[in-house]
Amino acid sequence: MKPIYVLNGPNLNRLGKREPAIYGTTTLAEVEDLCRASSGDTPIQFHQTNSEEKLIDLVHEAIDEGAGIIINPAAFTFTSLALLDALKMFEGPVIEFHISNIHKREPIYHRSYVSMRADVVMAGLGAKGYATAVRAMLDLVGGR
Ligand code: CA2
Numbered sequence: 841m842k843p844i845y846v847l848n849g850p851n852l853n854r855l856g857k858r859e860p861a862i863y864g865t866t867t868l869a870e871v872e873d874l875c876r877a878s879s880g881d882t883p884i885q886f887h888q889t890n891s892e893e894k895l896i897d898l899v900h901e902a903i904d905e906g907a908g909i910i911i912n913p914a915a916f917t918f919t920s921l922a923l924l925d926a927l928k929m930f931e932g933p934v935i936e937f938h939i940s941n942i943h944k945r946e947p948i949y950h951r952s953y954v955s956m957r958a959d960v961v962m963a964g965l966g967a968k969g970y971a972t973a974v975r976a977m978l979d980l981v982g983g984r
Contacts, residue, residue, distance in 0.1 A: 841881065841882055841883060841907075842883075842905065842906055842907035842981075843882070843883035843884060843885045843905065843906055843907065844879060844882055844883070844884055844885070844906065844907055844908050844909075844910065844974065844977050844978075844981070845885045845887070845898065845899075845901075845902040845906040845908070845909045845910070845911075846872075846875050846884055846885070846886045846887070846910045846911075846970065846973075846974070847887055847888075847895060847898050847899070847902075847909060847910070847911045847912070847913075848868065848886075848887065848888035848889075848911075848912050848914070849888075849889070849890075849895055849911075849912060849913040849914035849915065849916045849917075850889075850890040850891075850914045850915055850916065851890065851914055851915070852868055852888050852912060852914055853868055853888050853890070855867055855868045855871065855939075855967060856868070856870070856967070862939075862940050863939050863940060863967065864939070864966050864967050864968075866966070866967035866968060868888055870967070871967050871970050872884075872886045874967075874968060874970055874971045874974075875970050875971065875974050877971070878971040878974040878975055879974050879978065880978065882907070882978060882981075884974070885901075885902070885905075885906065892916055892920055892922065892923065895913070895916060895923060896922055896923060896926045899911075899923070899926040899927055899929075899930065900926060900929075902930060903926075903929050903930050903931075906930075906932065907932055907981040908932045908933045908934070908935070908977045908980060908981045909927070909930055909932070909933075909934045909935070910934075910935045910937050910970070910973045910974065910977055911927070911934065911935070911936060911937065911954065912936075912937045912938060912939070913936070913954050916954075917936070917938070917942075917952045917953065917954050918948065918949065918951060918952060918953065919953070920953060920954075921953060923953070923954065924953040924954060924956060924957055927954065927957040927958075928957050932981065933959045933960070933977065933980040933981060934954075934957055934958045934959050934960075935958065935959065935960045935961075935962060935973050935976060935977055935980075936952065936954045936955055936958035936960070936961045936962070937962045937963075937969070937970065937973045938961075938962070938963040938964070939963075939964075939965075939966055939967050939969065940963065940964060941963045941964030942963050943963065944964070959980070960976060960980075962976075
């Protein structure tokens with residue numbers, strides 16, 4: 841069975857430790873546990889990186905190995921054409937996930953490059969929403 845890749849971009853290693861009013865108190869380690877608890881028998885490849893290069897390398901790995909990608913690109917959402925190009929090479933489903941509702945925030949957070957490739961965009965469910973994203977991905981890859 842091919843894994844679902846759950847990829848997290850810059851600063852999300854600080855989740856639960858900063859700005860709890862926006863991002864809550866759930867840590868990224870707890871998010872990883874939630875994803876694994878929600879995926880049943882389907883393996884999860886869970887990663888976080890602060891590096892654009894490493895995030896693109898992980899998308900390349902998913903292109904070769906993954907059934908689907910759930911990605912919270914954090915600030916690279918709004919800046920990285922290179923990440924968009926990499927995601928366009930992936931043939932399976934892509935869910936763009938944001939903990940906060942980016943559309944409620946300042947205009948610089950409204951224009952997502954990643955949304956130009958994503959099949960599904962989820963924003964505003966909080967960190968526990970990663971579990972919802974995993975369940976949605978299982979529906980999307982069902983039978984693969
Ligand atoms: O809501 C999200 O998931 C975001 O993708 C988080 C990004 C932000 O740039 C996006 O606009 C929305 C990263 C926020 C900064 O990183 C932090 C992580 C944990 C705690 C505080 C900040």
